[in-house]
Ligand SMILES: NC(=O)c1ccc[n+]([C@@H]2O[C@H](COP(=O)([O-])OP(=O)(O)OC[C@H]3O[C@@H](n4cnc5c(N)ncnc54)[C@H](O)[C@@H]3O)[C@@H](O)[C@H]2O)c1
């Protein structure tokens with residue numbers, strides 16, 4: 352746990368009480384109350400952080416639905432960061448699903464109706480001319496390490512929401528990765544929305560125009576990225592929930608010029624690789640032994656495919672061509688195969704994975720999931736389609752018919768979009784499936800009466816550590832090797848490694864310690880390959896990463912007119 356520091360603060364009276372960074376509410380000491388002009392502004396009793404957490408928890412429990420709990424916590428965050436993060440840290444397993452997936456999906460789809468207070472930086476297309484001014488107004492005098500941006504085109508599986516997500520993702524960096532919240536900047540890139548419901552909503556808070564596309568869009572994004580590069584050269588720039596036509600393209604454009612990370616591509620790839628490494632450990636096979644179906648060949652599906660292929664090539668010393676041949680990708684028009692080319696139905700980036708039609712001599716048109724499962728006899732079935740219930744009983748049983756321990760990862764979020772409920776996947780395979788899901792699900796009962804814990808294969812289990820490792824090592828780029836090192840470290844912490852009946856991934860309850868290890872692995876790799884701008888020994892890396900972490904404890908304050916604001 353972090354220890355107390357003495358901080359010089361320049362805010363007094365109402366100003367310090369309304370600063371979520373410095374506010375302590377009833378926990379201001381008598382001495383501080385005098386020094387900061389708070390005597391008449393607070394009730395008598397000086398509370399401890401424990402007492403404040405108990406009080407906040409009592410109030411939280413009074414809200415029955417998760418969305419109401421989410422709103423309450425949102426308000427708490429706007430009042431007092433230490434209390435907010437402290438309360439969350441004490442009830443991690445219970446509260447992550449309230450502030451993040453799946454409840455966050457509901458909060459974002461009601462963003463304009465639940466809106467109370469702005470958060471972070473809003474860069475809106477019609478204000479492109481003042482972008483630098485607006486950007487500088489928020490970063491000047493601050494030490495920003497992390498920028499989390501989204502254009503909200505593909506929020507989880509719920510699609511175009513116009514605005515939202517950056518701040519929820521930034522919170523996870525602090526909660527799990529220990530990144531100081533005052534060093535994070537959530538950015539909303541508002542380039543319009545094609546969501547009719549939002550366009551027709553009189554309370555919509557975003558820019559109510561259709562999405563800007565093409566050259567104008569690219570120039571807007573580029574202007575923003577260049578500002579980050581110019582003014583925050585050592586920051587990590589995290590991209591979240593961009594649409595499928597932009598996610599990989601923007602990552603490829605910028606990843607060699609700045610420490611850029613796309614969570615849906617790379618974070619999802621990394622956490623899924625860790626889960627798969629744990630699963631093949633249980634089945635005592637190798638990555639290259641697998642036949643893998645990816646259902647939903649969009650941003651996440653392709654990100655996972657590339658990450659698994661890369662790991663397969665390195666771990667099992669096989670060529671790219673051979674590794675590519677282990678994958679069958681399905682999208683809206685069925686299996687991605689040669690004959691789709693003529694109709695221009697194959698998206699950029701999928702070329703290596705296009706299957707020959709000759710593999711399916713009996714099908715003239717589209718090859719659907721059931722037929723593919725029967726033909727390919729997969730060992731791994733991954734869902735990133737947003738198509739809830741796509742893995743039907745027939746599909747799962749067809750997979751089980753040819754595979755003793757099917758590896759089934761229905762990763763679409765939020766919970767209602769899961770390709771198969773893990774309870775069904777477990778029942779239909781007589782408890783033999785190795786399962787991980789994108790959203791949290793309760794444990795299931797195996798035929799032997801034992802509980803099987805469903806691993807939550809969500810990128811939040813790894814991106815805070817990947818980001819922390821990148822930030823502490825002040826890396827110039829986020830390389831594939833750094834991500835692989837993080838995924839391998841996560842896999843090495845899988846509970847299934849010690850007990851094959853246990854979960855494939857660590858529990859979110861343990862995510863802070865797990866992500867510390869991930870961060871260390873990432874920073875070590877950055878130093879080893881020379882992308883870092885620091886040069887430390889392994890022991891030093893561990894110390895530096897730990898020392899950089901922020902903890903939700905109150906510092907002691909002294910008033911100083913030149914102090915922090
Ligand atoms: N678990 C995680 O950490 C994680 C990470 C990223 C994304 N996801 C989830 O994965 C899903 C996809 O996200 P994305 O960003 O890749 O979106 P995306 O829109 O880029 O990709 C979805 C793909 O699925 C395809 N698709 C839609 N319906 C289909 C169907 N009936 N059959 C086959 N393919 C179909 C689409 O054409 C698209 O290519 C979302 O639900 C998201 O929440 C989970």
Ligand SMILES: O=C(O)C[C@H](O)C(=O)O
Pocket residue numbers: 452506507508592614615763764789809810811
């Ligand atoms: O946000 C999440 O829960 C994971 C992932 O980034 C997603 O888009 O679904």
Ligand SMILES: [Mn+2]
Pocket residue numbers: 507591592614615
């Ligand atoms: Mn996402």
